[in-house]
Amino acid sequence: MNIIETENLTKIYKGNIRAVDNLNLQIEEGSIYGLLGPNGAGKSTTIKMLTTVIKPTSGTARVAGLDIIKQSMEVRRIIGLVPQDLTTDEDLKGIENLMMVAKFYDVPTAKARENIDRLLKLVDLQDAAKRLVGQYSGGMRKRLELIAGLVHEPKILFLDEPTLGLDVQTRSLMWDYIKNIQETKNITIILTSHYLEEVDALSDKLSIINRGKLIVSGTPAELKNNVGGDILTMSFRSAEDMNKSLEILSNFQPTKVTEKTARFKVKSSEVVLPEIIEPLKRNGIEPLRYQVDKPSLDTVFMDYVGRALPEEEGEGDSRKMMMNLRRLRR
Ligand SMILES: Nc1ncnc2c1ncn2[C@@H]1O[C@H](COP(=O)(O)OP(=O)(O)OP(=O)(O)O)[C@@H](O)[C@H]1O
Ligand SMILES: [Mg+2]
Structure with a gap:
């Protein structure tokens, strides 16, 4: 069953910036779904619309059967969002940050304590939780952000660039935490990344997006098989x-x-x-x-998008992209 379906989801920012352009996605319940694309592809904008932070210009989406425009309040209650920018307060302890989130979502105190205890264990932050967040390393901070999105036990968790800025080792540690969370909580996770290895390692299915448009969707293996x-x-x-x-x-x-x-x-x-x-x-x-x-997702990405990461300008690129698309349709 699809827990998320978007219908021609579109966001045009002021100045006629088409950040997301008629996006149609189907995301299966209980999966980890990756949105892969270069800087400026429209990943964060898509996440913001699906989590009702911003309204689409046109089109819509259903999240667990709820319309993101007409039922935004209900949507908010069942989702967790870990945005690209850090949101936890450096002047508070880890545990205080999490209790604040619980309060925001009206989670009863006893229940909140229980949830937070379990979440801290899940990402090995039990001891650090008593310290000020300002003293955390980048990796600890990202782990705290990750579980802050889970305090109110959402059905769906959105992770916008969960490992941005982390070193290679810390990133793969973070992947283990994310996989573990998906398995123990049996929730749906939507994550964005411009790290190819990341979506390859984590996602059951993924979509490559570029300049707001869907380029191709499939399992990492399918996409790799399609490419030569x-x-x-x-x-x-x-x-x-x-x-x-x-x-x-x-x-x-x-x-x-x-x-x-x-x-x-x-x-x-x-x-x-x-x-x-x-x-x-x-x-x-x-x-x-x-x-x-064997081709890497890197090869796949280059083959479909036809240009290197990060974003570069140039019309020649979009031509190559269209050629690749045509080849795909054949
Ligand atoms: N508030 C805004 N107002 C105007 N334009 C915006 C706004 N937010 C994003 N954009 C533009 O929309 C496009 C998509 O941005 P978005 O942040 O969704 O991309 P992204 O895929 O998340 O990129 P990144 O990998 O850098 O996080 C970009 O061209 C960006 O400059
Ligand atoms: Mg982004």
Whole structure:
């Protein structure tokens, strides 16, 4: 069942800035959904509309069956939001910050204490909770922000750039916390990121957005499979071996050939490898080694969006993007 459905969701800011442009998303209940895109793609604007912080210019969305425009108050009660900018108060202790959130949502004190206790354990902040937030490291602060969004036990949690500015190690620690939260609480999590590895590691499904528009949606594996497949590189003992092999494998077109190596782009190396190894073996050729490179989400992103992160300007880019889109539709 879809817990979130957007219908031509659009936000045009003053000055005719089309931040989100006719976005149609379907997000399944109980999943982790990633919104991936470069700076300025419209990720935060989308999150702000879905969490009723701002109103769409046109289109709408249903969140757990509630209309974000007509039933914004009801929506607010069942969602948790961890915005891109830090919201906890540096002059308060961790625990005081969380109690304030509880009060804001009218969570009864005893219940709040119980929830907060459990959440602090979940992100290993029990001891730090008694200290002022101003003394926290960046990673501790982000962990506190994360659970601040959970104090009132929402059904859906929105995380806008949950690991922005953290170092690589702290980020992967944060991923474990996020996964753990999704599993123990069985909630739906929508997260935005411009870190490709992040959505790859966390999300069940993702959408790539760019300049407010949906580029493509799917599971990380689906998106990777759509993009040209695997790169298979074979090295041979001699140039003679290689040339003979290329003749035998005439139904495979190499993308690159050097003196003793040949590179092929194949849909799935698992399927194709036996079809390559067997005929060579029959002809007495044994390549020195095979190397299989799987595409990363990075490759996928570049293939769809057709430009590097972070955002660069230029019309040539959108042309490449349209070409990629056309290819996708075929
Ligand atoms: N309040 C605003 N008024 C006018 N334009 C805005 C406003 N907020 C965002 N924008 C513009 O809308 C576009 C989308 O911004 P948004 O913050 O949604 O992108 P984002 O994908 O979250 O980017 P980032 O990765 O940098 O957080 C950008 O061009 C941005 O400059
Ligand atoms: Mg943002």
